[in-house]
Amino acid sequence: MLLEISDLVVAYGRIQALHGISLTVSEGEVVTLIGANGAGKSTTMRAISGLRPVSRGSIRFDGQDLTHVRADLRVVRGISQAPEGRGIFPGMTVMENLEMGTYARRDRGNFRADLDRVFGLFPRLQERRTQVAGTMSGGEQQMLTIGRALMARPRLLLLDEPSMGLAPKLIQQIFSIIREINTQGTTVLLVEQNAQQALSVADRAYILETGSIVKEGTGRELLGDPAIKEAYLGVA
Amino acid sequence: MTISDRLGLADRLRALDDRRVQLVTRPRQWWNGLPKPVQWVAFGAFAVLLVLLPILDPPILSTPDSDFPTVLFIVGVYCLAALGLNIVVGLAGLLDLGYVGFYAVGAYSVAVFGSPSSQLATAYPWLVCVPIAIALAMVAGVVLGAPTLRLRGDYLAIVTLGFGEIVRLTALNSGVLGGAAGISDVPAPPGELADGSRLFGVIDAKPYYWLALGLIFVIVAASRNLERSRVGRAWLAIREDEDAAELMGVPTFKFKLWAFAMGAAVGGLAGAVFAGQQGFINPESFIIQLSILFLAAVVVGGAGNRLGVVVGAILVAYLPERFRELAEYRILVFGLALIVMSVFRPQGLLPSRRRAVELAARQDQVEAGVNV
């Protein structure tokens, strides 16, 4: 088991956002966490990355307890997140953003190879190499957050709503890139509201409702589940 | 809709501002386009001019009501303090409203350890006191930063504001620190002239100005290197998006604490130089308004851009001396300038390129309703 979360409780002040969720991600999988606005998806991601302290429960990564490890050390261990929305460094160029992705890495030797890999996945980023990131379009910024997270060479890539605010065509493209990243050997935990696409690309999925996991199964199972269809896929 | 739009002046002001920006960026491009040797010669000539300034005493620049070299020295001290505050505010993006506290720690260190008439009466020479001043200011920075830098935004501003006052009130109420009467016989830097009189005397302020000028060059060079280092990159990332920086593996707390300590060190140095020249200090030299003036220098000049910050410090310290009528209103004028700038031109007069983009991006997010 690469990632193992058990009975996780996270609170903002006195308000609990997660009421004891458990989930696992195995090496090589794409796992998706689906839920409506405010369900607690980003909170889960922030807890895994260490941006948000945990009130109860545990997070284990690769057999080791991470619950109280500092956020920057989790990156060193191999967890990298592409945050929700425009989580880029706006005043840095595309290249500088990508360089920031390697900040925690001890081996800077393979920088070129990693850069080529990211540019292979996102040719647009290569074209825009010298552009100041804050002036790029929303979709381009989204690509940049993913590319930047990949520059850390993560074992586990956390993607928080990578399709948010993108045109349908670009959404297709992002999901096929996620598949591509996975076949290149990176395990992916994907947070999405776009259930159709996410369930098609994922090996397994969890459904999160107001801070609790209400259902889990393989991507295909949940795609065929009538309750899921009604709630998340917009078909009665 | 922003406040400036509502005032209806926005468009005209923006057109004016665009023209002014060109005035700033064109010379910069022109300068960057010059060959390296030409740049060095020009820079050298400018440095020589700065050194000769108090001797040349040019009539338009000279101050009719006060001793010109002394004014130049005070301007230099402001530049030093502003450069130090720029590390905290401009590079790391942390709002520090109590920077005068570190300046005071530096000045009082020199007074307490250096003056024979202080209660401690160790009477160390100035050169020994300066490292003590820098070290104690750094300690103060860490002590203040360790509990507060985990907080963000407004909290930090309020706590630092309190810190500045606490330092002053402590000095006011503590016997060792001289209380309201202050401490006299603060040692001056060492050195003798050919005739046996002291180089850093009470009458001629020129040597003090040259000392400040030299330190400014050192701090400018050091902070330039710092900005381009791995530490500088981490500060930049923290300033632009603290969460994202953390996600890249930047130990944000540690680097924020470093920014605080470095900024405090420079502030302490500025205070130490100031105390040496004054020969006497009391709590009145470290009122909270000084924090606001330092901050005004950084923000009005252009946070994150060393040249801008120096220009800001010159405006804040020199103009009231040159135009004495202004002196009484100096807090009012620069307070207003701070407000006007934050509405119309938050990136400052001479902005750093990155800052301008960051602020524009933040504006977009605010307008799009994203919580930042």
Ligand SMILES: Nc1ncnc2c1ncn2[C@@H]1O[C@H](COP(=O)(O)OP(=O)(O)OP(=O)(O)O)[C@@H](O)[C@H]1O
């Ligand atoms: N900083 C915060 N302070 C207080 N409450 C918060 C904070 N961040 C999130 N919450 C609350 O926690 C709950 C979960 O939020 P979270 O951001 O995890 O939702 P989400 O599933 O990612 O939603 P979305 O799809 O809109 O991004 C929400 O009720 C939200 O209001």
Ligand SMILES: [Mg+2]
């Ligand atoms: Mg979210």
